[in-house]
Amino acid sequence: MYEAVVAQLKEIVGSKNVSVSKEQLINFGFDATLPQYRPEIVVFATTTEQVSKVMKVAQKHKVPVTPRGAATNLSGGSLPSSGGIALSLTKMNKILEIDTENLVCVVQPGVVNQDLQDALAGTGYFYPPDPASMKVCTIGGNIAECAGGPRCLKLGVTRDYILGLEVVWPDGRVSTLGGRFAGDRDLDLVRLMVGSEGMLGIVTKAWLRLKPVSEAKKTMLAVFHEVVDASRTVSDIIAKGIIPLTLELLDNLLINCAEDFAHIGLPRDAGAILIIEVDGYAPELDRQVETIQKMCEANNARDFQIARSAEEVDKLWTARRIVIGAVARKRPSYSLQDVTVPRSNFPVISEKIVEISKKYDLPIGILAHAGDGNLHPIALFDARDKDEVDRVHKAEEEICQIALDLGGTISGEHGIGLAKMDFLRWQLSPAAIDLIVGIKKTIDPNNILNPGKMVEVS
């Protein structure tokens, strides 16, 4: 049945950009979560017009389309779970314009976040959203998931940096929403698209807001015996009127995973470390650092250091960024959660996670953007051990339930995708879910764009 479709797709994007080979179908069947699927056709688009025509063909033949960038997705959103076309945007990877003086840059969706950061390096300006996967993940994917990262408390999330989007709708129509100057104050379709997980449209171009780099920055490392002390410190710092650029927390398990890999002298016996950064004008930082040190000491920090060189800062951040990959040395599989709680409940949830870890006999590490209450509990296991997998699922469910009981959310920055579909109804009322389904059906009446994700569409 797909032969006619394949022929039409080849006509649109060229033969070399369409593949039905088994190897390629396997390549495009996974993301950063465990499940794997097979698309029936892999398509690379290189222009907006091609994306539009691909959608028209898909629409005509009712073929599902799952758009994807680098597929670092942590909620299964880029999995081609309904078969059909896996539409890769990675070849649309041009930075179209960088205009630092006017604080704007224009990119195609397949631009890798790090490549944009590199292009901006030395200009005195940067693009703030920096998810941990920034070396690989694409801006299009960041937009689809409303990606966060370690600096969200102060700088916000991807949503806050999108001025405009060129979007191909499921019927192939192309719209420009907002733009260089944001736009009129109508219904905010730009913000509707950010975080829509590839269900409503395909972003083919984005206008991003840049920020000047602060003239000064200080990086600190605080070491604690207990996670709970570290998490209290976080609340105390903010209560003093300081909004740090980052407040990253690693617990003992993850300190050791990072140290195994990076060998930078992290304290292996510590209960938790906090990586704290403040930025701003040079004269204002010393007093902030002093206050932070006092708060750490008041909460039983056993050590407090200020990084003396850029090299020391780099080492700390390397340790932080590689830690998710580094856990692979301990166990072959991991499950990364993304719950977020009001910051004041952070000490409570970290204690509960320790209990869950014991209850299910699973190593669960805690990595957190502690300033905004966003936690990434990482359960380590072996996917071949069915009993262990069951326990992981139970632990995941329980962590999500606890987060909701504490006024939190099941996802701070990874999205719902496939992985958290079943949990969404615990968080949202039927009325809210109906509205979301309504929006999906209005924009994609035939349910062909990334179907089967986020909410059930009957």
Added chain:
Amino acid sequence: MNLSSAKEALASILGQEFVQMEGQTLVVFPANAEEISAVFKKATTEGFKVAVVGNEYKGGFAEEPQLVVSTSRMNKILEVDRDNMLVIVQAGMNTAAFQQELLEGGLYFPPDPMNKSTSTLGANVATRAAGPNEASHGEVVDFMLGLTAVLPNGEIFKVGGKNYKNVAALDLNRFYGGSYGRLGVITELIFRLLPKPEVTVSAFLKFPSVKDAAQVASLLTTGGVIPNKLEILNRELIKQVESEWPAEFLADGIVLMELEGYQESIEYQKEIIIKSLGDKVKEFVELSDEQAAKLWQLRDKIGTNPTVLEKQMHLAVDPTKLLEAVNAIFDVKEGSLGLAIQGSAARLYPIFFGLDEDKELQVKDKVQQAIKGLNGVVLRDGLDYNPETNSEVELTNNLFAIFDPNGIMVV
């Protein structure tokens, strides 16, 4: 439908004093979401068209509503959560009163819409309000963490919560931004807050022309310190609409700026600014708190003057093209030209006074062409919903219909 029997029925829900008849319209003042829900159910049975207002009903809707819901009684802060630096507030609360109450407790809600002395927070969200500090702090909607709303079918619906990061499905919070009351009534909002800045100072600069003032704005935005607020006004604008403006602060070109930050950095910011201005400015006048309050209040008053709102254009250009844009406007000027500029975002608001209607349209058209020639755009402000200028009318209407399938809400 029978208005007087509906009035009795609504009065039995809300109390006599909270239902008023104004001409052919019933205006109700509910106390909470539950009451609004009951009101909407009644409106649906009666087939009423419904409008939402923050305060009093002044008309002005495209279609005359039989029922108007005012949120003016829902005007209190419900919870200040210091540990999480956020606030839960009823949507009918006045924006300025809200800011003030928070500041007294050391907390800061930065968005500063010019109509804040009369507007409500719910209306700020529905119209996507922002103020002169938009370039540094964003719009009201950017501070939203959660909302409670009553849908036109009477269902009460909550979304978001006390979390700074939340991507559990589509962002229905911000969907209310720019909804102009078409999605029902917002009853409660959760906003994130910032700590009150240690120091806020305002300064005033005088220039021989508004062009000189605009040039200074460009120098500042590339000079290392972007002021929190940077407003430029010309003499003609003030002369035409604001008689209370103090004479000692009048000049052909005026810059009013606000800096905020830590004690140590305020002096430092001032030094950088004065340095980047070079010999363009003879005097950097730091304002006393009273002077600052007065001038900012007058700035707001000018920005919300009915004549200004009716006549001004809203133009956006790249900050590097600000001066060219000002020149282009002066090139096509006829009659007298009032000009306000939001310097840090390069938004221009020219007004042509003293022209007949045709002439004014012609001049505006020329300005529009000139701005497009600079790759700028003409934007419209969000005080009224105007479907004709919305580029995604059909889609927007279809999306509104999900929330309001019977089309009872009017804007």
